[in-house]
Amino acid sequence: MGASYYQFCPVAKAMELLDERWTLLIVRELMSGSERFNEVRRGVPRMSPTLLSKRLSQLVRAGIVTRGADGDRYVLTPAGEELRPVVEALALWGIRWIGELGDHDLDPKLLLWDMRRRIDHDAVPDGRTVVLFGFPDVPVRERHWWLVLAPGDADVCDMDPGFEVSVTVTGDLRQMVRIWRGDLRWEDALRSGEVTVRGPESLRRAVPGWFVLPPFAAAPRPA
Amino acid sequence: MGASYYQFCPVAKAMELLDERWTLLIVRELMSGSERFNEVRRGVPRMSPTLLSKRLSQLVRAGIVTRGADGDRYVLTPAGEELRPVVEALALWGIRWIGELGDHDLDPKLLLWDMRRRIDHDAVPDGRTVVLFGFPDVPVRERHWWLVLAPGDADVCDMDPGFEVSVTVTGDLRQMVRIWRGDLRWEDALRSGEVTVRGPESLRRAVPGWFVLPPFAAAPRPA
DNA sequence: CTGTATCCTCAAGGATACTG
DNA sequence: CAGTATCCTTGAGGATACAG
Numbered sequence: 396m397g398a399s400y401y402q403f404c405p406v407a408k409a410m411e412l413l414d415e416r417w418t419l420l421i422v423r424e425l426m427s428g429s430e431r432f433n434e435v436r437r438g439v440p441r442m443s444p445t446l447l448s449k450r451l452s453q454l455v456r457a458g459i460v461t462r463g464a465d466g467d468r469y470v471l472t473p474a475g476e477e478l479r480p481v482v483e484a485l486a487l488w489g490i491r492w493i494g495e496l497g498d499h500d501l502d503p504k505l506l507l508w509d510m511r512r513r514i515d516h517d518a519v520p521d522g523r524t525v526v527l528f529g530f531p532d533v534p535v536r537e538r539h540w541w542l543v544l545a546p547g548d549a550d551v552c553d554m555d556p557g558f559e560v561s562v563t564v565t566g567d568l569r570q571m572v573r574i575w576r577g578d579l580r581w582e583d584a585l586r587s588g589e590v591t592v593r594g595p596e597s598l599r600r601a602v603p604g605w606f607v608l609p610p611f612a613a614a615p616r617p618a
Numbered sequence: 619m620g621a622s623y624y625q626f627c628p629v630a631k632a633m634e635l636l637d638e639r640w641t642l643l644i645v646r647e648l649m650s651g652s653e654r655f656n657e658v659r660r661g662v663p664r665m666s667p668t669l670l671s672k673r674l675s676q677l678v679r680a681g682i683v684t685r686g687a688d689g690d691r692y693v694l695t696p697a698g699e700e701l702r703p704v705v706e707a708l709a710l711w712g713i714r715w716i717g718e719l720g721d722h723d724l725d726p727k728l729l730l731w732d733m734r735r736r737i738d739h740d741a742v743p744d745g746r747t748v749v750l751f752g753f754p755d756v757p758v759r760e761r762h763w764w765l766v767l768a769p770g771d772a773d774v775c776d777m778d779p780g781f782e783v784s785v786t787v788t789g790d791l792r793q794m795v796r797i798w799r800g801d802l803r804w805e806d807a808l809r810s811g812e813v814t815v816r817g818p819e820s821l822r823r824a825v826p827g828w829f830v831l832p833p834f835a836a837a838p839r840p841a
Numbered sequence: 842c843t844g845t846a847t848c849c850t851c852a853a854g855g856a857t858a859c860t861g
Numbered sequence: 862c863a864g865t866a867t868c869c870t871t872g873a874g875g876a877t878a879c880a881g
Contacts, residue, residue: 398639398854401664403723403795404732405712405834406646406705412716413708414637416621416874423629432843441624446874448844458715467843473840474715481711482629484704485636489628492681492697493635500626509627572626611628617696621874639854655863669854671864690863845880853873860865 396453412457413481417442421450422475423482425460428512430468437508486611490576494616501568503530506575507540507551513607514549521546526602527560530568544605562598566590577612619676635680636704640665644673645698646705648683651735653691660731709834713799717839724791726753729798730763730774736830737772744769749825750783753791767828785821789813800835 397415400407413419417439424438436447451469454460459475462468471478507528526542541552541560550556564571570589573579581603584590592599620638623630636642640662647661659670674692677683682698685691694701730751749765764775764783773779787794793812796802804826807813815822 399720399722400640400643400662401722401725402643402728403719403725403799404643404646404728405709405716405799407643407712408716408719408723409708409712410642414639414642416637417623419633419637420623420625420627420630423627436843439623441875443875443877444844445846445876449874474711477711477714481704481707484707485632486628488697488700488704489630489632491700493628493631496626496631497622499622499624500631502624502626505625505627576626576628659863664855666855666857667864668856668866672854843881846878848876848878850875851873853871855870856868858866858868861863 396457412453412459413478415450415453417446417450418454419478419482419485421447421454422459422471422478425469425471425475426479426482427509430463430470432469435469438505440502440504483610486609487614490611490614491617494578496569496572501572503528503533503537503540503568504553506568506572507542509609510575510606511542511549511551513609514544515605515607516544516547516549518601518604519544519546520598520601523558524561524598525556525558526605527563528571529563529565530571531565532567532569560594562592562594562602564590564592564602575606575608575612577608577614619680635676635682636701638673638676640669640673641677642701642705642708644670644677645682645694645701648692648694648698649702649705650732653686653693655692658692661728663725663727706833709832710837713834713837714840717801719792719795724795726751726756726760726763726791727776729791729795730765732832733798733829734765734772734774736832737767738828738830739767739770739772741824741827742767742769743821743824746781747784747821748779748781749828750786751794752786752788753794754788755790755792783817785815785817785825787813787815787825798829798831798835800831800837 397411399411420439421435424435429435429438436444439447451460458472460469461472463470524544528540530538541556543550543552543556543558566589570579570584574581574584592602620634622634643662644658647658652658652661659667662670674683681695683692684695686693747767751763753761764779766773766775766779766781789812793802793807797804797807815825
């Protein structure tokens with residue numbers, strides 16, 4: 396647990412639990428649907444497993460998280476679920492007031508992991524669809540990513556899974572992140588050539604519709 | 619500044635600024651109307667002035683706080699003002715899910731400082747009204763507090779200011795804090811005798827109406 | 842896959858005194 | 862009133878390897 400503030404104020408009592416590094420990001424991951432240790436971990440890749448384990452235990456002790464019936468999952472309790480307005484308020488504030496991202500904030504692994512769980516499967520063609528992402532501004536090792544879409548399923552690979560590629564999306568990671576955060580519109584990125592999509596005409600036009608931007612992306616920005 | 623999370627997620631970017639110890643409590647103080655260094659300090663008495671100074675500088679650098687025109691005040695910027703929903707969401711969550719307070723969370727200084735700024739001056743009689751608080755469960759040094767009310771003004775003293783006392787409120791600090799947080803109703807505390815008010819009948823009945831409980835006090839609690 | 846165990850460093854921040 | 866200066870401790874958390 397974090398150190399006490401020795402205050403009866405509910406903000407202080409809440410922050411005693413929540414102001415430790417990583418804690419709210421773990422809660423965010425659980426709210427996004429991650430349940431297993433390594434699922435959560437994919438959302439906080441810079442966190443050591445030791446620390447993640449410790450934080451999860453703290454959250455369980457604090458009554459924010461509980462172990463699933465099979466003892467293997469981490470699930471938010473009602474108290475944890477009620478942190479959603481906190482996380483949403485933080486996301487809204489963050490998207491409005493922190494627009495500049497450092498190069499180190501751009502992680503293709505995190506982008507794909509996040510896109511993976513926000514696929515509009517109804518918009519994707521039946522059968523298997525493979526989207527190859529290429530980020531020219533990223534070191535070769537992490538430049539290419541395959542997103543394998545099947546009805547109700549989506550997988551991310553950082554190595555060629557061997558399937559035929561349906562469409563290829565190419566553009567700097569920074570621009571793709573801007574699109575994903577709602578700082579740049581697909582159509583503007585495509586028009587300017589900052590991002591290009593190759594593949595059959597019908598698929599090309601459909602690609603942007605396959606990805607549901609996170610809720611905060613639509614938030615109005617300060618003038 | 620806090621360490622980076624190396625994520626583009628706006629929650630992560632927000633928490634880089636806000637997850638450091640004390641930071642959101644300072645923001646809460648500024649939202650409550652404190653503007654001067656020592657006003658803020660009264661709201662975070664366990665914080666060293668050095669650290670408070672450092673945090674305020676960080677908040678200024680982050681664009682959340684700015685110095686007032688006279689260069690002597692700390693004022694929230696629009697970005698800082700927009701943290702209000704975050705603080706409110708935290709307060710609501712805290713009041714609902716963290717009901718147990720340790721003995722060290724009960725600070726009469728903080729309670730009076732908070733009450734002082736939430737006086738309903740329209741409900742208080744004209745002229746000077748002096749409320750003496752006595753907390754039998756608190757060490758003698760901090761047991762007695764005088765709240766001196768005048769039209770549009772309120773002062774807290776931990777020593778007898780020498781004015782005639784209008785009403786005396788006596789009750790354990792823990793119960794007074796429960797009242798203030800909305801965990802216990804004035805009328806229930808008075809009926810049970812956990813808190814007693816002495817003074818002229820007309821004033822006695824009026825006392826609870828002089829204090830406007832903080833907004834979160836009215837929040838429904840989980841069943 | 843789901844974590845533990847270990848080691849190590851650094852800096853956050855608590856305490857206290859002091860200054861313009 | 863509005864902060865600085867200084868000292869000091871400890872534990873947070875990063876890194877890496879390993880285990881059931």
